[in-house]
Amino acid sequence: MRTFITALLTLAIGASATPSRRGDSGLPKAHVKNGTYEGVYSPEYDQDFFLGVPFAQPPVDNLRFQLPQSLNSTWEGSRDAKDYSLLCAGYGLDQTFYNQSEDCLYLNVVRPAGFEQKQLPVGFWIHGGGFVNGGGGDQRYNLSFIVEQSVKIGKPIVGVSVNYRLSAWGFLHSNEVVGEGITNLGLRDQRIALHWVQENIAAFRGDPRKVTIFGESAGAASVGFQVQCLREVPFLKLNATIGKHSETGSFAPTIDGDFVRNYGSQQLKEGQFVKVPIITGANSDEGASLGPTGINTTEDFKVTLSKFLPLSFQDAILEAYTDDLSVNVVASLGDQRPAPPYGAQFRRSASFWGDYYFIASRRETSRTWASHGLPAYAYRFNALPAGVPPEVGAGHFKEVSFMFNNLEGVGYRPDILPFEGKGQSYIDLADLMSSSWASFIYDLDPNKYNGRDDKIPKWPKYDLEDPQDFVFDANVTSHAEPDTFREKGIALINDNALGVLHR
Incomplete structure (x- = not known):
């Protein structure tokens, strides 16, 4: 997965909502600042x-391409909160399975029944999808499974998932956009949702002092558009126009000097980040999912590098990433070279692309946290779900079903159900991962929970003197390993993150 970060928020905003209680009808109710919501009770999951x-x-009409605005109305009686909202307008395969709308700034809360006298830690899920698709209602991110697991291990949590504006709707960028101060709207949607949680989550038996963000994110790009005239275009027409160009360009977070103040590498170097414990990790074969195919020779590899790197740095990358199958990704292939369309040197190229996109920044993040004396738990996911070609290996997004404990494959296509035909070791891995995440959300320790297998080593905190990540694997016992693989190449990327790679 793209560098996965989990962090505890301790925002200094007090909770003013009233703890929830069931009404006479037996349906759950939550009394938030604006009024009362009536939800649904699931006896299957309790x-x-x-x-x-x-x-x-709703970010529609004059609020289109504007900063998200807090709710400004109240009501008497109860309003239903029994169905997922439409997803935010986006573009890509994932989006085709769900209805979409501009009116999409909604969140979902799943809590274990009972616990009336408690305020529980909160896990706030932010979906991935490259900032162009996805949504809090995507069934693959079903919060019921991880919330159920949290109760099972004796560390109950409340789960929250959120929508935010995508593509041009949320990440339009131009000089005019910067001038109006309306950049990175999707990120600002997430921020206002977190403020809403601070003000209201106590109504759902959540503890606003213990909110943990977890999710996945992707790269950034920008395209300039004229702002004011686009507010006057009908939604369906503008949506079709943006979708038509989604394959040739994307809209994602950009540096605006305000919400995103600088390159990530520079902010890490200067200590400009929230000092909280984190989980950060990636999958073994990220680059096999996202790197180019048809890489048969060194020249093929170099051609892909030449599109964005100076010549001298291309040669340095080629020297650091050799054609050595013993150290390259997709280890499940052993000494085999991938067949077409991947190419004989695909594994070499994919090693670089995985490090470039995710793994190098994961390592630098871990090192930075450790250098500041902050707890950081690094991981590498190394299991192949069902339906995954061996050439792709433990590629992008493959860990999500395990972390959510989605054993039934809810939301997945029938031909790629992650656990279909897999043995007990895969179920055990999902149990371990979902328990570790729920445990971290509960008290910032992924190791201490009821029922943890004593045979599995503890997940160590990252240490500069002895850097280790934790390998989540289904074929061997999950274990800690030295975080030194592809050391030369990853160091080259991190040492040149700002000056050459501009990130």
């Missing part, structure tokens, strides 16, 4: 669902 809860005003 959980209360509050779905499609608005956290901001």
Whole structure:
């Protein structure tokens, strides 16, 4: 997965909402600042669902391409919160399975039933999808499974998932956009949702002092558009126009000097980050999912590098990433070279692309946290779900079903159900991962929970003197390993992150 970071928020905003209680009808109710929501009780999971809860005003009409606005109305009686909202307008395969709308700034809350006298830690899930597709209602991110697991291990949590504006709707960029101060709207949607959680999560038995963000993210790009005239275009027409160009360009977070103040590498170097414990990791074969194919020779590899790197740095990359199958990704292939369309040197190229996109920054993040004396738990996911070609290996996104404990493959296509035909070791791995994440959300320790297998080593904190990541694997016992693989190449990327790679 793209560098996966989990962090505890301790925002100094007090909770003013009233703890929730069931009404006479037996349906769960939550009394937030604006009014009362009535949710759904699931006897199957013994959980209360509050779905499609608005956290901001609909970003439509004059609020299109504007900063998210807090809710400004109240009501008497109860409003239903029983169905997922539409997803935010986006573009890509994932989006085709769900209805979409501009009116999409909603979140979902899943809590274990009971616990009336407790305020539980909160896990706040931010979906991935390259900032161009996805949504909090994507069934693959079903919060019921990880919330259920949290109760099972004696560390109950409340789960929250959120929508945010995508593509041009959320990440339009031009000089005019910067001048109006309306950049990175999707990120600002997430921020206002977190403020809403601070003000209201106590109504759902969540503890606003213990909110943990977890999710996945992707790269950035920008295209300039004229802002004011686009507010006057009908949604369906503008949506079709953006979608038509989604294959040749994307809209994602950009440096604006405000919300995103500088390159990530520079902010890490200068200590400009929130000092909280984190989980950060990536999958073994990230580059096999996202790197180019048809790489048969060194020249093929160099051609892909020449599109964005100076000549001298291309040669340095080629020297650092040799054609050595013993150290390159997709280890499941052993000494085999991938067949077409991947190419004889695909594994060499994919090693670089995985490090470039995710793994190098994961290592630098871990090192930076450790250098500041902050707890950081690094991981490498190394299991192949069902339906995955061996050439792709433990590629991008493949860990999500394990972390959510989605054993039934809810939300996945029938031909790629992650656990179909897999043995007990895969179920055990999902149990380990979901328990570790729930445990971290509960008290910032992924190791201490009821029922943890004593045969599995503890997940160590990252240490500069002895850097280790934890390998989540289904074929061998999960274990800690030295975080030194592809050391030369990853160091080359990190040492030149700002000056050459501009990130």
